[in-house]
Amino acid sequence: MNVKVLEKGPNELRVEIEGESHTFCNVFQKLLLEDETVEMAGYDIHHPLVSNPIIYIKTKGKRHPETALREAAEKIRTRSREFRTSFEKALKEWQQK
DSSP states (O other), rough: OEEEEEESSSSEEEEEEEOOOOOHHHHHHHHHHTTTTTTEEEESSTTTTTOOOOEEEEEEOOOOOHHHHHHHHHHHHHHHHHHHHHHHHHHHHHHHH
16 A cells, blocks of 8 residues: 655645545544544545545644544554454354354
8 A cells, every 4th residue: 555645734634545445535534533633534536446545634733633644544453453353253153053
C-alpha cells in the first residue's frame, strides 16, 4: 500500500491511498469520526476504476491530524486481530460439533 501526502497543515491533512476502495476508507472515516479531537473526516474517490481515494482530516485545537490518522490505523489493526481471534475460535468450536 502506497500513501502519498497531498496537503499538510497544522490541523488539516489530505492523503492519497493507492489501490484502496470504499471498504477501507469507510472504516478509516468511521474511526476518525469517533475521535472527539477530529472536527471533520472524509474521503473521496472520483472514480473507483481509475482513481485512488483521498482521505482528508481536520482536527480541533492543537491536535495534529497525522496523530489522529496513526491512532485510527492502530485501531483498525487491533480490531482486525480481535476479529481474527474470535473467528478462529468460532470456527474451531464449529468443527468440534
